[in-house]
Amino acid sequence: QLVVNLKKASTMASLLTNCYIPLPSSHVFNNKSKAKSRPHASRKRPPSELRKIYMDTRILSNADGSSVVEMGQTKVVVAVHGPRSFSASSSAYDSELFHEEGILNVDARFALPFAIRPETVAMNQVVAVDGSSSSSSTTTQTPEEIELSSRVYDAIFSSLVQPALNRLFKSVLDVHLVVLQADGGLTSACIVAVSLALADAGVELYDLVPSCSVAISSNNPGIVCLADPTEEEIDDADGILTLAVLCSWNEVTFWNQSGRISVEASSQAMEMCKDGCINIHQCMRQCLLSKEKQQSIQSDK
Amino acid sequence: QRLSVLFCKMVLVNKKVTPGDRLGSLREIATGTGTYARGTHVYASLLGTVALASGIKKDDVNPAQTAPQHLPVVTVIPLHEKTAASQVLVVGQVVLVRIVRVNTQQAAAEIVAADGLIGALKDLKSGVVRKEDVKSGATEDVKIYDSFRPNDIVIAKIISLGDTKRYFLSTAEAELGVIRAISSSSGKYMIPVNYKEMECPETKVKEPRKCAKPNDADGTYKFYKEINLS
Numbered sequence: 001q002l003v004v005n006l007k008k009a010s011t012m013a014s015l016l017t018n019c020y021i022p023l024p025s026s027h028v029f030n031n032k033s034k035a036k037s038r039p040h041a042s043r044k045r046p047p048s049e050l051r052k053i054y055m056d057t058r059i060l061s062n063a064d065g066s067s068v069v070e071m072g073q074t075k076v077v078v079a080v081h082g083p084r085s086f087s088a089s090s091s092a093y094d095s096e097l098f099h100e101e102g103i104l105n106v107d108a109r110f111a112l113p114f115a116i117r118p119e120t121v122a123m124n125q126v127v128a129v130d131g132s133s134s135s136s137s138t139t140t141q142t143p144e145e146i147e148l149s150s151r152v153y154d155a156i157f158s159s160l161v162q163p164a165l166n167r168l169f170k171s172v173l174d175v176h177l178v179v180l181q182a183d184g185g186l187t188s189a190c191i192v193a194v195s196l197a198l199a200d201a202g203v204e205l206y207d208l209v210p211s212c213s214v215a216i217s218s219n220n221p222g223i224v225c226l227a228d229p230t231e232e233e234i235d236d237a238d239g240i241l242t243l244a245v246l247c248s249w250n251e252v253t254f255w256n257q258s259g260r261i262s263v264e265a266s267s268q269a270m271e272m273c274k275d276g277c278i279n280i281h282q283c284m285r286q287c288l289l290s291k292e293k294q295q296s297i298q299s300d301k
Numbered sequence: 302q303r304l305s306v307l308f309c310k311m312v313l314v315n316k317k318v319t320p321g322d323r324l325g326s327l328r329e330i331a332t333g334t335g336t337y338a339r340g341t342h343v344y345a346s347l348l349g350t351v352a353l354a355s356g357i358k359k360d361d362v363n364p365a366q367t368a369p370q371h372l373p374v375v376t377v378i379p380l381h382e383k384t385a386a387s388q389v390l391v392v393g394q395v396v397l398v399r400i401v402r403v404n405t406q407q408a409a410a411e412i413v414a415a416d417g418l419i420g421a422l423k424d425l426k427s428g429v430v431r432k433e434d435v436k437s438g439a440t441e442d443v444k445i446y447d448s449f450r451p452n453d454i455v456i457a458k459i460i461s462l463g464d465t466k467r468y469f470l471s472t473a474e475a476e477l478g479v480i481r482a483i484s485s486s487s488g489k490y491m492i493p494v495n496y497k498e499m500e501c502p503e504t505k506v507k508e509p510r511k512c513a514k515p516n517d518a519d520g521t522y523k524f525y526k527e528i529n530l531s
Contacts, residue, residue: 083389084424086465098465102389159320161337161346168389169462199320202379202387204346206337207321248321248344288319288348 043226043233050212050228050276051185055192055287057200063176065201069193072230073183076190078197083171102168104157108149108177108190109141148190152177155191155209155244155254156198164204173203184230185213191244191254192280199288208284209253211244212276214269216261223265225272241266243273247281314353318345324375335377349379388423390415390468392459395477398428398470400453407431408449410457410470427467430457434471435511447497448472448511454481456513478513 045051051072060066063079070076083102141149152175165173175194179186188211195209215229215237226233234240239259245252257266318324322345324336332338333354335347345351354374390396390412398410412426433440435448449455456477457470472478475496484491484501485508491499493512500507 085426100462164346167391169391170465171389199348202347202381204335204337205320206339206344206346208319246321248323249339285319285322289317 043230047224047226048272050279051230053280053283055196055283057196057288057291063197063201065197065199065203067193067196067200069189069196071185071189071192071228073181074185074189075180076186076193077178077180078190078193079176079178080173080194080197080201080203081176082173082201082203083168084174085170086172098170099172100169101166102171102173104153104160104165104173104175106149106153106156106175106177106194107141108145108152108179110145110179110182148179148187149177151187151254151256152190152194155187155211156194158251158253159195159205159207159209159246160198161204161206173198182231184232184234185228185242187211187242187254187256188213188228188244192284196284196287207246207248208281208288209244209246210277210280210284211242211254212273212280213240213242214272214276215240216259216265216269218262218265223262223268225265225269227272227276239265241269241273243270243277245274245277247278314351316351317349318351318377319348320344320346324351329372330375331372333374333376335379336375343375345377347377347379349377352376352378390426390459392462394459396428396457396459396470398455398457400449400451400455401427403445403449403451405432405445408435408445409467410455412468428457428459428463428470429467430455430470430472434460434469434473437473447509449479450482450485450508450510452483453479453510455479472511472513475514476516478511480513480515482508482510484508 052070054070055067057065057067059068059077060079063081065080066078068075068077086099156175175197177190177194179190191209191211195205199205199208213228215226215233216239217224217226217237226237229237229240237259239257239261241261242254242256243252244254261269324330324343324345326342327338328341330343332343335345335349336343337346338344352375354376395416396412397414398412400408400410402409408430410428410430412422412428414421430449432443432445435443435445455472457472458474458477459468460471461469463469478496479493479499482491482499483489484499484504484506486506487501487503489501489503491501491508491510493510493515494500494507496512496514497509498507499510499512
């Protein structure tokens, strides 16, 4: 059986980058075959190493729970409000509906214009029949945002303790997610950030949900699996696998595969993903516990 | 049993845990608030510190599996003394409300604070006291205007979750009712005379209200004293 060694990325030692580093423009205009002949030449780290991770919680003062997660250049901020009543919530739910039990509402937004590449922004703009284009209104979500929200919801929902959620009568747990910069592994970073923020907000969870993605290319000799790929590596790869697990239960909450991948490649990538998730889970625990120590030291003073 | 309590005290208590941390096996400890049981073990479900509780937890998740009395009950105290669940109102909870509007059938109120909470609620919820819930017994001759007036501070109990807009409240007990009201003649706070009247200390004018029976220092409703009622 293939055993994948995953080097633990330098985690808590790294600092918040605190600035935007411009994403390289996608090589749409480059010759595709040229890029494929020298695959992953731009990747500086070994295939099984994760990017530098930074996590922090309790960063927003007016949110019940908040977190920021950086995986390489991918930066995500999450604020959790709740439980609050429907009228106070900003969710688009019809106020006529009566929910006796609590519900989770995930709202993801891209912080344009920095977050994603200009080509993607142009794709999302609505072009009217007569040629004039209007940007999507600020309140509605683009299809990408809706998809991201529903993915994160699926991954996180199983980690909420169901009886506790059912006892949040007439309340909504509002999760607001803002993508500051997207450079590959976006869904993973979002899932990790939402899980940290919910733990920070005092919501009862079965476990923290780590998440990891792996890009697969079945190039020249055999299969190459790249852990935690950047967007450039994703473009070059044949397929990508994203996984989110509940570590203490050994169960998968989110599994997304796209592209053309052989069965062998997929199982190899899955092993790598599981190892990556375990590592990220350790980082998440460390982040939450070290934050606790800081808080207790401050309150003792 | 003493051994297991000792074990808990030495190993577990004051340990900082995150959701998903394994605390022990079900043979040695029982679940309390902030923990859950799965398979043969007890895990933490909140971020906080571990503590031993003296009794069985209040709202049991699985009423069928009540904790055996002889096992120590392990709870997780959340880090910032607040959990998500603390902001939610439950049927039977005693709350502090301010009357907003009255009409002949009901009195509309906004819920400011709740028993078991520290400080005011984050988002004000609305509730309503119907005519039949003002006092116990015969309710046909109850007049809302003689029981509550706008801007009164009232202690009430939630009797139903109601609909999307409001909770249903009741003051049909002796300890429930108006605790503070402003006199219309002098503008000062009135003092309750009996269960249906309040008197202004300056002008001695009496006004009808459904008053709450005042509690002494160890009354059950003293949570309202910490809240600024201005």
